[in-house]
Amino acid sequence: MPRIESSAELERFRTDILSQRDPNKPCIAVCTGSGCLALGAANVVSAFREEIKKQGLETQVDVRETGCPGFCERGPLLVIYPEELCYLRVQPDDVENIVSQTIREKKVIDRLLYVDPITGEKVVHESEIPFYKNQVRLLIGNNIRLDPNSLDDYLAVDGYSALSKALFQETPEQVIDLVKKSGLRGRGGGGFPSGNKWELTRSAPEKTKYVIVNADEGDPGAFMDRALLEGNPHSVLEGLIIGAYAIGAHEGYIYVRQEYPLAVKNVNIAIKQAEELGLLGENILGSGFDFNIKVHQGAGAFICGEETALIHSLEGKVGEPKARPPYPAIKGLWDKPTNINNVETWANIPLIINKGAEAFASIGTGGSKGTKIFSLVGKVKNTGLVEVPMGITLRDIVYKIGGGIPGDKGFKAVQTGGPAGGCMPESLLDMEVDFDQLTRAGSMMGSGGMIVLDEETCMVDFARYFLDFLADESCGKCVPCREGIKQMSKILTNITKGKGRKGDIELLEELSEVAGSAALCALGKGAPNPVLSTLRHFRDEYEAHINEGKCPALSCKELISYYIDPDKCQACLSCGRKCPAEAIDGGKNLIHVVIQDKCTKCGSCLEACPPRFGAVRKISGEPVPAPLPQESRTIVRKSKQS
Numbered sequence: 001m002p003r004i005e006s007s008a009e010l011e012r013f014r015t016d017i018l019s020q021r022d023p024n025k026p027c028i029a030v031c032t033g034s035g036c037l038a039l040g041a042a043n044v045v046s047a048f049r050e051e052i053k054k055q056g057l058e059t060q061v062d063v064r065e066t067g068c069p070g071f072c073e074r075g076p077l078l079v080i081y082p083e084e085l086c087y088l089r090v091q092p093d094d095v096e097n098i099v100s101q102t103i104r105e106k107k108v109i110d111r112l113l114y115v116d117p118i119t120g121e122k123v124v125h126e127s128e129i130p131f132y133k134n135q136v137r138l139l140i141g142n143n144i145r146l147d148p149n150s151l152d153d154y155l156a157v158d159g160y161s162a163l164s165k166a167l168f169q170e171t172p173e174q175v176i177d178l179v180k181k182s183g184l185r186g187r188g189g190g191g192f193p194s195g196n197k198w199e200l201t202r203s204a205p206e207k208t209k210y211v212i213v214n215a216d217e218g219d220p221g222a223f224m225d226r227a228l229l230e231g232n233p234h235s236v237l238e239g240l241i242i243g244a245y246a247i248g249a250h251e252g253y254i255y256v257r258q259e260y261p262l263a264v265k266n267v268n269i270a271i272k273q274a275e276e277l278g279l280l281g282e283n284i285l286g287s288g289f290d291f292n293i294k295v296h297q298g299a300g301a302f303i304c305g306e307e308t309a310l311i312h313s314l315e316g317k318v319g320e321p322k323a324r325p326p327y328p329a330i331k332g333l334w335d336k337p338t339n340i341n342n343v344e345t346w347a348n349i350p351l352i353i354n355k356g357a358e359a360f361a362s363i364g365t366g367g368s369k370g371t372k373i374f375s376l377v378g379k380v381k382n383t384g385l386v387e388v389p390m391g392i393t394l395r396d397i398v399y400k401i402g403g404g405i406p407g408d409k410g411f412k413a414v415q416t417g418g419p420a421g422g423c424m425p426e427s428l429l430d431m432e433v434d435f436d437q438l439t440r441a442g443s444m445m446g447s448g449g450m451i452v453l454d455e456e457t458c459m460v461d462f463a464r465y466f467l468d469f470l471a472d473e474s475c476g477k478c479v480p481c482r483e484g485i486k487q488m489s490k491i492l493t494n495i496t497k498g499k500g501r502k503g504d505i506e507l508l509e510e511l512s513e514v515a516g517s518a519a520l521c522a523l524g525k526g527a528p529n530p531v532l533s534t535l536r537h538f539r540d541e542y543e544a545h546i547n548e549g550k551c552p553a554l555s556c557k558e559l560i561s562y563y564i565d566p567d568k569c570q571a572c573l574s575c576g577r578k579c580p581a582e583a584i585d586g587g588k589n590l591i592h593v594v595i596q597d598k599c600t601k602c603g604s605c606l607e608a609c610p611p612r613f614g615a616v617r618k619i620s621g622e623p624v625p626a627p628l629p630q631e632s633r634t635i636v637r638k639s640k641q642s
Contacts, residue, residue: 003278005286007164013277014155021156026061026103027081029144030090033068033230034223034262035384036075040091044076047092051099061103064153067143067231070385071131074114079126079144086126087112117381117403134400136363137387138371139347143231148266151273154234160279162350166242167287170353175246176202179349181357183369188214188305188342189417189446189522191368191435197339200329202247204337209249212333212340213240214310215256215263218302219418220469221377222449225343227385228373229256229263232347233270237293239349241280244291247339251292255310258297268295302419302473305447306521307332307340309475320475321521342447344373364390368434372448378415379454381406388433395429398452410455413537417446419466419473420526422533423459442533444526458555459538460545463530464492470527481524484515488531497558500546505535550621557601560620564605566591566628568615575605575616591633596624 004010028048032041048063071077074088080102087098090112101107113122114129123129126144146153154160166175180195201209213236217225228236240252256264271293274280282290296314303309304319311333313319332338348370352360361369368390374397377383381403388397394414398404405411413423416433422443424431431437435445453462467489476482488511491504512528519525535542544550551559564575564584569591576584576592583599586592592615594605609616627633 003276005278005283007168007285010160010164010285014158014161017152017156024082027064028061028078028098028103029064029066029081030078031068031075031144032065033072033143033227035068035072036077037262039075041076043092044078044090044095047095048099051095055099055104057099057103061099064147065149066146067148068140068227068385069126069132069144070135070137070140070227070387071129071382072384073382081145084125084127086114086124086129088114130403131382131384131386131401134396135387136371136389138351139235139344139373140227140231140385140387142235143227146232148231148233149269151234151270151277154232158354159234159350160238162353163238163241163279164285166245166353167285167289172202172246172248175242175353178352178357179246182352182360183357183364183367184345184348184352184360185368185435186341187344187348187372187445187447189444191445194341194345197329197341198243198247200327201249201337201339204330206337208336209247210333210336210338211240211244211247211249211252212310212314212338213252213254213256213346214305214307214340214342215254215260216298216305216310217257217260217343217447218300218305218473219375219447219449221451222375222418222447224373224375224385224448226260226263228343228347229260229267233263233267234274235347235350236267236343237270237274237280239346240293241284241291242349242353243339243341243346245289249339250290252294253314253333254293254295255298255304255314256295257300259300264295264297271295301475302469303475303521303523306523309521310340311338318475320477321523323520344448365432365434365437367436372433372445374448374450376402376450376452378450378452379405379409379457380452390434391432393430393432394424397433397450398429402452405452405454412453412455412457413459415443415451415453415462415530416449417444417526417529418449419469420444420523420529421446421449422529423453423462423537424533425537427537442536443529456553456555458496458551458553459534459541460492460551461496461553461556463534464489464496466530467492467527470523474523478518478520478524480515480518481520481527484511484519485524485527487511488515488528492531495542495545496551496556498545498549498556500542502546504546505539505542508535544621548621552620554618554620556620560601560618561596561624562594562599562601562603562605563617563619563624564592564594565615565617566633568613570610570613570615572610572613574608574610578604578608580604586633589634591628593627593633594624 030045076090077088079086176198184194185191215225298304301319304313306321308321309319328338371387373387376386386401413425415423471485471489474481516528581600583595606616
């Protein structure tokens with residue numbers, strides 16, 4: 001690539017790229033994000049290349065490997081341009097038909113389309129699928145359009161125009177003012193106003209300053225940052241370079257976990273491409289501004305998502321937090337002023353520069369502007385990444401975008417904010433989602449994890465799971481976190497095993513108060529949230545576990561039993577064949593019985609029993625009925641056999 005030395009040269013280069021592209025030329029964009037790759041997308045891409053070559057269409061059709069557009073539940077997926085035709089769950093065997101029918105004959109293959117579960121109608125275009133139609137995809141909308149390893153693709157959608165504008169039309173102070181006016185708040189969890197943070201770092205007296213991308217995404221089930229780095233790394237680089245210019249930094253770091261190999265690969269390619277074109281390095285675009293980026297791979301410690309722990313890790317020290325103040329903006333990496341924002345925050349910067357602060361601020365609520373990407377997972381039909389405007393309700397996310405609860409089961413709660421977040425019950429489904437509302441409800445925005453829970457989820461066990469996670473991930477530096485979380489986890493474990501005692505709830509509340517107020521960092525301070533929010537909204541479940549030895553959700557193994565109803569058993573042998581512990585006593589024409597001493601409570605018998613019989617029951621808090629005498633079990637009535 002030729003090195004570009006001015007803003008005018010960049011625009012000429014962009015014009016040349018666009019002039020060589022035919023907007024009407026068929027392009028098959030296949031998602032090759034981590035999710036679709038796990039489902040076989042690489043084989044689909046290979047099949048397309050072979051089939052297109054076989055049919056002699058190499059010069060007439062493009063095949064593009066792209067980033068994740070979000071609908072992970074239905075991968076591997078692809079979009080065919082310019083028609084924007086979307087096919088879901090595509091397999092290599094489908095490729096020949098797609099090329100022959102859709103590409104050559106312009107026919108739609110119905111079996112690969114999205115089918116609306118309510119109306120039964122097939123949806124042809126990507127933007128009309130309810131999952132996408134109810135989103136506002138400012139950040140991830142381009143993922144399915146771009147090859148993340150192609151700088152030309154990014155330039156073709158106006159990439160680096162915001163950088164050019166910032167360098168040649170705005171002073172650093174004006175850029176910071178734009179970010180402040182936009183109302184952008186950090187998307188990493190704290191929600192601190194980004195412009196204020198930048199201004200504080202710039203005004204620090206030290207001459208040497210640093211900027212850092214926090215891509216140490218460790219929340220279970222969250223993959224927002226990964227999808228952006230994998231699918232559109234140049235958008236993050238552009239935001240980082242603009243931020244460095246505004247703050248006065250000449251060196252930056254991208255701290256990304258080793259568990260994200262594709263993100264690491266793509267961002268390193270993007271850095272090299274930007275350097276070769278003159279968008280990174282010395283004298284960027286001939287502006288006189290110098291800036292370099294290094295990628296650092298973290299070892300996967302959850303605590304390193306906390307900014308001071310991340311800085312320690314970058315410095316080669318043990319990744320553990322330190323007391324603040326001083327904040328990193330004043331004394332950060334190697335004791336120099338340092339600005340840290342997460343991936344999504346940096347990716348918003350080009351949008352603000354290009355579209356203006358007012359346009360960005362027009363989206364969202366009074367205190368939370370713009371869009372937010374959530375990782376929507378759990379007991380919801382449409383799992384994946386969703387990007388929505390701040391202020392959307394939880395109900396709209398779960399039902400309009402997520403499609404509701406599988407199997408028509410009842411909604412129980414939605415957990416936001418990651419391991420240190422809280423659970424919102426059905427009564428709060430109409431609450432607007434923004435930083436302040438979630439905090440007032442006893443949860444937090446976090447980096448964007450959102451887990452939907454159905455009626456079969458035990459809230460005590462759910463809280464225990466996250467306290468176990470946080471106990472393992474605590475760095476151990478401060479006593480309230482190290483010992484407090486461990487003790488809360490121990491109490492919760494005992495409750496789920498039927499060993500809860502009177503006073504446990506009050507003790508959990510007391511420990512939560514101490515950890516929340518005295519812990520050193522956000523991990524310890526936020527750790528009580530899963531406990532406090534579930535106690536606040538589902539206290540009756542805690543009381544049932546402790547006082548009645550009962551799990552209302554029929555989830556905790558030590559508190560449940562499996563029982564075969566003799567009036568419904570058809571002696572079909574299904575449960576006995578599936579039981580791995582050989583805990584089913586029975587044979588042909590013999591009513592079956594679960595041998596309780598041998599039962600491991602795996603649930604195989606319940607799954608195996610034909611729904612039309614419904615003989616296997618799961619019970620809790622009540623004695624298992626005694627089995628019928630042997631002579632009463634021997635013959636199954638003919639009416640049952642039928």
